[in-house]
Amino acid sequence: MLALITGRGRLPRAVAEAQETPPLVCSLQGHAPEGLASDLTFRLERLGSLMRDLRRRGVDRVCLCGGVDRPEIRPLAFDWATLAMVPRLLRALGRGDDGALRGAIAMFEAQGFRIVAAHEAAPTLLPDPGVPTAAAPAAAETEARKGDRVIEEMGRADLGQAAVIRGDTIVARESEAGTDALLRGLGPNAAGAVLYKAPKPGQDRRVDLPTIGPETAAGAVAAGLRGIVIEAGGVIVLERDEVIRRLDAAGLWLWVRERST
Numbered sequence: 001m002l003a004l005i006t007g008r009g010r011l012p013r014a015v016a017e018a019q020e021t022p023p024l025v026c027s028l029q030g031h032a033p034e035g036l037a038s039d040l041t042f043r044l045e046r047l048g049s050l051m052r053d054l055r056r057r058g059v060d061r062v063c064l065c066g067g068v069d070r071p072e073i074r075p076l077a078f079d080w081a082t083l084a085m086v087p088r089l090l091r092a093l094g095r096g097d098d099g100a101l102r103g104a105i106a107m108f109e110a111q112g113f114r115i116v117a118a119h120e121a122a123p124t125l126l127p128d129p130g131v132p133t134a135a136a137p138a139a140a141e142t143e144a145r146k147g148d149r150v151i152e153e154m155g156r157a158d159l160g161q162a163a164v165i166r167g168d169t170i171v172a173r174e175s176e177a178g179t180d181a182l183l184r185g186l187g188p189n190a191a192g193a194v195l196y197k198a199p200k201p202g203q204d205r206r207v208d209l210p211t212i213g214p215e216t217a218a219g220a221v222a223a224g225l226r227g228i229v230i231e232a233g234g235v236i237v238l239e240r241d242e243v244i245r246r247l248d249a250a251g252l253w254l255w256v257r258e259r260s261t
């Protein structure tokens with residue numbers, strides 16, 4: 001049986017709807033997914049009890065999906081089932097986003113659960129390489145190659161997974177606020193630029209793959225961008241038909257680009 005350990009946003013619902021058998025939906029407190037009812041709500045201080053409950057219910061696979069803020073830990077709230085995990089949990093939370101996610105994976109695996117990636121549970125979330133929009137990219141290879149380098153630099157600092165680029169110039173980089181906030185904050189100098197989005201080098205792709213959706217398309221249109229480049233096999237597209245519709249209506253393109261070697 002599959003359990004979804006969910007955060008905010010639309011990704012958990014997309015994963016749940018792709019399953020033949022409804023999964024068990026377990027939401028981190030304060031991070032309810034959009035459009036999906038939760039079967040269980042939990043706090044990290046009771047993670048051990050959650051895992052015991054999952055085993056009793058016959059869960060053997062776990063998918064971590066959805067956006068999560070770094071939670072505030074209350075030391076007095078740890079229950080007995082979680083006490084043995086406390087040192088490992090605190091170390092993970094102190095290692096940045098990637099370190100925290102790796103720590104979460106390791107703790108679930110140590111209890112015998114298999115981690116299933118969102119795109120493994122719902123393969124259609126990853127678009128095929130190519131250009132699904134009516135408009136096609138022209139002379140965008142410079143921005144794409146610059147994007148490769150920028151994401152590598154950002155990944156080493158555990159910063160973000162997106163940047164806005166025009167020619168060989170970085171217009172803006174993604175912060176913890178996310179891609180939609182990045183697009184909303186762009187000024188007039190972003191007109192004609194390209195949004196580039198890809199996973200961080202070396203990240204565990206079973207969790208936290210970058211995602212775009214209709215809001216991303218709307219933000220790119222509002223900012224006056226030329227188009228969007230995403231790494232093939234590395235970026236989830238939510239509500240793909242709506243994303244393409246919005247881009248087509250404004251004459252923008254989406255390039256699902258295979259990474260150059």
